[in-house]
Amino acid sequence: MRHLRLGAPQVVWIGLVLAGLVVAFSLLAPRTFPTSFNLLNLVSDAAILLLLAAGMTYVIITAGIDLSVGGVLVFSAVSAAKVMEATGSLVLGTVAALVAGLAWGVLNGVLVAMGRIPALIVTLGTLGMSLGGALLLTGGVDLRAPTELNLGLGLARWLGVPVIVWICAAITVVLALMLARTRFGRHTYAIGSNVEAARRGGVAVRAHLVKVYGLAGLLAGLAGCLSLAKYGITGVSAHSTDNLQAIAAVVIGGTSLFGGVGTVAGTVIGVFIPVVLQNGFQILGVRPFWQQVVVGAVLVAAVYVDQWRRRTRDH
Amino acid sequence: MRHLRLGAPQVVWIGLVLAGLVVAFSLLAPRTFPTSFNLLNLVSDAAILLLLAAGMTYVIITAGIDLSVGGVLVFSAVSAAKVMEATGSLVLGTVAALVAGLAWGVLNGVLVAMGRIPALIVTLGTLGMSLGGALLLTGGVDLRAPTELNLGLGLARWLGVPVIVWICAAITVVLALMLARTRFGRHTYAIGSNVEAARRGGVAVRAHLVKVYGLAGLLAGLAGCLSLAKYGITGVSAHSTDNLQAIAAVVIGGTSLFGGVGTVAGTVIGVFIPVVLQNGFQILGVRPFWQQVVVGAVLVAAVYVDQWRRRTRDH
Amino acid sequence: GGQGSEAGGGEQTRVTLVQGLAGEEFYETMACGAKAKAQELGVALDVQGPQKFDPTLQTPIVNSVTASAPDAMLIAPTDVKAMIAPLTQAKQQGIKIILVDTVVEDESIGLSRISTDNVKGGAAAAQALAEQIGGKGKVLVISTDPGVSTVDARIKGFEEEIKANHPDIAHLGVQYSHNDVGEASRIVNAALAKDPDLAGVFAANLNSATGAGSALRQAGKLGEVKMVGFDAGPAQVKQLKDGVVQALVAQLPGDIGAKGVEQAVAAVKGQQVTASIPTDATIVTEENVDEPEVEKILYRAGC
């Protein structure tokens, strides 16, 4: 159980695929790809997506889905920016973002769990509502972060690594352990595996779903705040593909859309595979259109290798 | 069986929700909403999406998903435009679009069925590949349709209704009947309901999946061709949300993302609910950002009513 | 790091163009202009660009480009503020930065700035539309997504111009098509249902114009409702010639690209660079489209 859940055997193959990609790019661009400068940027660019994808992992393991993350992120960023502007307090702004994210997440959870509306529809609805809400708050114009935030948290480093990366990494580790080792995680798997069995087993399915969607929302809220710090603007138009990116990362990492199976470790790898591909091909100077084609093809191939190796191991 | 499949009871409630929306908007804007001008336009704008969503219905009933439809549509439109330009023949161009769509669909199907790669990843990959391919073919610049196509098929009407609408409606009816009444449809349900049982029951699961994804691709190819006729250009950047729109329509229509359940009739209603909402709110003069919020909320409410009515009927 | 010197020592000069949005005619034309000039000057040109006009997507690209350490970078920054940090990083690596099309707030970034004024372009569009509809009537703006700064600037210019100089024009507001032709068509249909006396449409980008044109044609109102589009790619020019739009606001992307490469090479060679080169917007109509000096500025399909 322990092994399975922390994902040692499950994520091995897809992890090897990622390692293979890194090695390949390092060989092809030895002086530019494997530099600490590039790798740090790479990690730093992926950090925020990681938060969204980690929350999405929980949601998808319950056999749900959350399309609203991008909208919630933007809404939270806007809330944070507004509150920071009004009060001048970065802390209050951060709290506002977290509360906003949590609120949207809980709304998702309540509608999914109590209303029994398909998660896809619920979160599609809240995607529109949160984005629309953010636009109403801003009038459609990007708000800017206070300079202290952008130049403070946004640029701060610890041991040479951006603080934002540390934050995201720490939270991801906690989420991975929570999923693998705690009762909360166990119930998450149980609901996705067989919701009726979970219910009959005495798992408080509805309350748990509310918590899971709430967690995803909270993480999106935090992501909004970090994104505001990193990029300095709220990015109202920038996050329309966040949901698909996060879902793809989760699925690449071996989590099943049908629930009951998956690890955060896999998701981490799933986040990095497209990011590394894109970065590598850009560094190699592949033209953008070709990049789209090649990234698509390599993505399919990577997951194929994973599936194929896993199968031959099993049988 | 017959009733269930053609969906009489299943789609009744969501159909009533749509009817309710139409009535509500007609009462609120009696002189602008329920005009034949507006309703005809409404249908005409939804027609092409309907094709994509009908194909998506089959895919989702097999418990799959197809994110690539937008890319395949664009690729097919580009192929058609290129061939029409080169040969001057509209027929050859149409054939090129259909062949291109079918080819992408079959590629999806083969990768899903033979490679056992999650459909989400496969079609995300082919989405990138087809879009990238289209951009490579055009150099990123939209191609134009020959004037004969744009002003011919694009404008033609029969009994006052655009020919494109007739085409889409006829194909949708055929697809609805095929799903409800034929062996092909039966096998589609069986695979989504329990793929192992279908396999043991002697359904050629892999071949069938290739056909289903091929069908979805073919429909996307046709949609590309019709879109070229209707709008006059290939619209390489215009179809990035097609997949989500189609999926949402299918799910609103009562098809389960977990497969085995669904109807084309439901999908038709699912296509029209968001379209009617958007049109109605715009006519009522709701401001764009509010529109987003309200459409999201009403969407969730509409599906909630559907679920709730269905449940009380069952229990 | 010492990566910046990688390309030195007599090797060919390497220049990278980072577009604001890959696969858009404006930026593709810019790339074409840049490529032609690069070939002429014998420098290697590499083109990159994000899938959306957005700093959060452009930042990773700038970072990768910085990692690959070209001699110079031409960039259309997607945000005046958000792009400062990554560009500062690039500058610190010794990469010569030339800003094309758009700019950043930090004056110290960009040895040369060759900029398009989208606000002015929007104002030009307003004037053209006002002229088409005879200075009065209802007009509608169709945009892509809120928050895209270049498009927002066009709309801002448009609205300011209408408000300031065209009192008889009723501005119906902005609708967002999310860059979807079907959506744009639906918007115009609903607008026609609501305001059958709609006089003009400003379609702030190509897909909006395409969808709007389709709706107008279906309604038989093509030419009756005047439309002004932005940019002058082949598709737009076809729309102009087909009478779908009555006027186009053309910028000079090819020119910008070529000039950018010129400035970049000069900077790399340590020669004199021009700090600021403003470019203009031209109104293209059916009457002037075939004139040679106008034809010259139309965007080109691929290269």
Next chain:
Amino acid sequence: MGAPLIAARGIVKSYGHVEALRGADFTARPGEVVALIGDNGAGKSTLAKILSGVERPDSGAIEIDGRPVAFGSVEEARGAGIETVYQDLALCAELSPAANYFLGRERLRPGLLGLLGVLDNAAMRRETREACERLGVRLKSETALVSTLSGGQRQGVAVARAVGWARRAVFMDEPTAALGVVQTRRVLDLIRNVRDSGVAVVLISHNMQDVMAVSDRVEVLRLGRRVARFDTARVSMEELVGAMTGALEQDEPDQNGSDQDGSDRDGPDQDGSDQNGPDQEAAAVEEDER
């Protein structure tokens, strides 16, 4: 014997047009094994689900220890000490047997880790293995998922779980259907042990040998109603089969109210002349449904 632990009266449950239960009665006392038998589709599983809080009845009254209850959820029934082996087992296929055994009652690590909700997997695995081995069910690999177990192994896990947690009553819906000969014997022994510890056992089974071997009383469900009650010691297998198929009909066994009374009326009211009656009635009822 004391007051009934579980007393259900007039339970009605329809699914759409299908009436699964049409006024079913049921009684179980502490420390007895009641066999609930009936033909396929008679409504046994539905009744078991209602009495364990999985489904809610359309109408009818349920009393536990003489107090009326309305289970809103499985948790409430579990809180009342009632556990169930479901016919469809209700296991999470993607989890290990231990995770299923402890589902909803996970063992946590001692100390701080426990407060954080960290699971004590080693202890749970150990206890699960022991519980399964008591039934003679051997799990080849402890971390293997339930989806990889054989049919009998799965059933063993489900039975072990219900028995392991039951405090007042345990419903067993065909608990030995997939079990081997040895395992079946052990389960029957276990049922006796559980009964002797004062827990009520409700055994739903189609295996009349097992029913005769282990039960104290038998209640017969037919077309959604209780049609007969017997003391096992005084009934023959033929009588049981007759009652199930309707060849043999008791007077409404619970007409005269109290269960105390009912249990005194040992043996069925055999009524040979009625042998056609019930069949006709059944036919009429089925006619209704078409």
Next chain:
Amino acid sequence: MGAPLIAARGIVKSYGHVEALRGADFTARPGEVVALIGDNGAGKSTLAKILSGVERPDSGAIEIDGRPVAFGSVEEARGAGIETVYQDLALCAELSPAANYFLGRERLRPGLLGLLGVLDNAAMRRETREACERLGVRLKSETALVSTLSGGQRQGVAVARAVGWARRAVFMDEPTAALGVVQTRRVLDLIRNVRDSGVAVVLISHNMQDVMAVSDRVEVLRLGRRVARFDTARVSMEELVGAMTGALEQDEPDQNGSDQDGSDRDGPDQDGSDQNGPDQEAAAVEEDER
């Protein structure tokens, strides 16, 4: 009796570290009922799945009518006239019983509509109802989905389907586990009828009464190997149970090749002195697996 219809030798199948079959042998002749028995987890279902083309063996040889085959898919096995009732039933829950009954062999409308693949639902419903009623299984509503059927009703559908289509052999993996008394009797009768029509029936069951009642021969699987073969007429229930649990061991029953030989050696080679041997061997084997 003729040549064996199905002869499997040395079938090995592992799932990861779990060896489900470790060189199992099996024989079935036309027109006989072979019972395949064994403890939970012995590998019976795995063997049945391999012989019906669902799973592929890691090694071992399968012959049909003396010709070696390697079923690549269920369709091939079905093409050879082999049908199966799976222990997990393998029904599509969201489809109707009729759709399941005819899955993969749908009846089409006559004429043009049929060429277009249009289903003849009325005919399929009728035939399914008839087939189920032959087993005594009554479906309350014809259009109800399988997910709404009771456990026994589902099993009835699965049995009816396999029997309805089998031409050469039918594997039944615990076909009566969920069936009522009457239905079970009917299935046993049906098994005899099917056998009499020349089809081989392989009955996997834990119910020794049923095995004794209906089978002609018994093969016993233990820890993934065939450990004994008996003529039902000459064996006692105790012997069967002994062979399953390893208390009783035959010499390798198929050592000397031809099945003709095997079938001549009626009755087990009882070997009292061996009673400890097999248990120890089994223990050692299990040690391996940890």
